[in-house]
Amino acid sequence: MPRRRRHIRWDRILIVAIPLILLILLCSRCGKDEQEPKEPAAETTAAVVQDTTAPAQPAIVEDTFIVVLDPGHGGKDDGSTNRDKTRFEKNDNLNLALATRDALQKYPKVTVLMTREDDSFPSLDERCEFANQANADLFISLHRNAASEGNGVEIWVNSGDENDMDTLLAEYIMELLESKGISRNRGIRKGFRGESSNNDAEGGYYVNRHTNMPSCLVELGFMSSDIDNQNFDNKLIDYSEAIARAVVELGSDNGLYHEPLPN
Template sequence: MRRGVIMSLLAMSPMIFGDMLACGPRVAQAAASERSEKPLLAFGARIAGDDARTRVVLDFDGKPTFSVHYVSNPDRVVIDLPATAFGFSPQELTARGLFKDIRYGAMGEASARLVLTAIRPVKLVMAEVQKNDDHGYRLVLDAEMTTDKAFVEMVRKQVWDTPGDVNAISEAKDDVFTIAIDAGHGGIDAGATGADGKVQEKNITLAFAQALQAKLDGKAGMKAFLTREDDHFLSLSERVTLARQGKADLFISLHADTLREKDIRGATVYTLSDKASDRMAENLAARENLSDQLAGYSLQDGPPEVADILMDLTRRETQAFSISLADRVVSSFEGQVGLINNPRRSAGFQVLRAPDIPSVLLELGFLSNIEDEKLLLDEKWREKVTGLIADAVLQYRGRAMADGG
């Protein structure tokens, strides 16, 4: 499927970086010399996000040039600018999300610098100047978490004098259909528990995720990866970010919840919607969305998003594909696996909010029901269910390709 989100490729190089960050901003100086001596005015700033994705925006009265560099020990993102007067309140750019410290100021008469110190390795997936509707321009920086290895490699490969805008460009499309399999819960967040308190949802979902990965990897032209491969906690935003970084064409989140009504049993397939399809779906989404708080994780803001017509169209297309996948999973289960009444439901699950990846949340059954619990622990039943899901994904892929995705 044509992916609606574009990623940035950044080319940069290592150099020693002191506390005063005084290493030569030749690019910014050259850019400033071509304009009048009057500096740019950065009249506004804002930051939003969490410890998986964070957006930083600066508003300017003119169009800025800039260059981006990465520096380690501690991990930092450095933005060199032309001569700039920073006229916004420091409170507007208080560090949060992926960043624990933000500094900015003049580097001389012809240049300025913004330094973002990260809490973990980061990379910019978008860095570009956009025109404001009312006045001036804005510099938009979208940062995502990355691995230690990837950050070290970016520092090693960068060229410090790389000039100009770091423009977002489309990713090269490959022929591999990639599925992100998300084993719900993990680590300190055990999820639901069985009647005797010994069976934990986090272990059920991981076992199913591993089995489903094996099934999908056995299909020609398909590749699956897990958001978590062991028993550790992932925030909801991290799960979505990992799916996007893995260039997933599909996202499947696996769960096995509990209900007060212990006689209710069977599988359910959920898609995202602002308004829940029913009270049960609404309550279930509310519980799942509390996962971060239950693990002691404080979400400061939702993930940064682009509110424009193109993004809205992407979301609508993605939602249509999500519904198509959900329908195929339900059809695959019919007559083979028990389903609850109205097995196709929807609610505001945070983990399904990737704007460019068709996503479904699959409740495999309910640990509150004794019969469902027995099946969830049965290896043969697990093999059967994951095989049916893999078949549904294969059918979905064929239809999506036929539709030109």
């Protein structure tokens, strides 16, 4: 018995095949759409877990003058000490920064951000990244010096930087600090102190080098100087008000801060 040749029912095949092909095409696109956002963004892959305490994400109020205060050292890093090692630079830096924040917040439309608000230890890179992400207008690192002898205030700016706002910022701060009484004006200095470990090969303190906005590093007296320690303790509020005033005056004179300044 001859086998009956079966008709191939193309119509039925196509009825099934076409929606199937469409479905496969659609799913392959859906898969792409779902996967793309899951690829890690550059920012998250750059977040390296270290033995440090990164500053929290800054809370920024729109249309304000953004000032980052960076109390040097912290946590496991004491910074310098007084002669009998009972006093740590990290604590003085933090106290000065907290007082300066209070003084700055008396001016309207200023946002003050701190790289640390307690005895934590953000890395230098985290401090810079924090300020850069906040798109801050100014960055001021607060430190105290130490040496076998010497006293007075010096302010450091980046040596290789053509941005004169750094020097201007340092000059404003120095002038007003001096008006409150300091043991000696050691000047605005470029680069970094030779024996410092907080520098990199390009000739400036790391925080001055790696922040995108005008910046300076204030060394407010020597931990190793009794007269500087006395001044620091007696004039903490005066010094913090001087730094705050210098910051808003510089901002006002250079189009960064638009509120009228009280006399």
